[in-house]
Amino acid sequence: MIHENTFKKIEFNGAKGLIYLGDKILVYRRDLKTKKSPGCLDMIGGGKDGDESPFETFKREVKEEVGLDIQASDIQFSCPFPSYDDPNMISFFFVTKPLNYLKSDVKFGNEGTEWLTMTPQEFVNRPDAIERQQKRVSDYLTGKLFV
Structure with missing residues (x-):
């Protein structure tokens, strides 16, 4: 399900999500110099x-961070959630369909130190991932996120 405001110009803070390459998701390790969760695994977005x-933000961030060009038709789920940076604002969580890209198509940008692929459950279980992002992914996997 896709939230009604996904493609609208609205007030929101940011967008992050799960980018599927086959049955695995693409994540990255944050820079050590960043103030927020340095060195931790994170979802793509900003x-x-x-x-x-919200979609335009997610699309741009995906292109900047990993060099992939996603389309509106690639989105299979989106929903708003309270923003971590500003609880009075919302951010958006996205999930893509499996994309027709290979690992060799990924062009890592200038944010973070590495990118990895793993199953969503592996991301949830990793000790080095951002806890609030793990909860969001877990909630998505168990059907606790709603449009």
């Missing part, structure tokens, strides 16, 4: 620029 829609 903050809104200008008047972007």
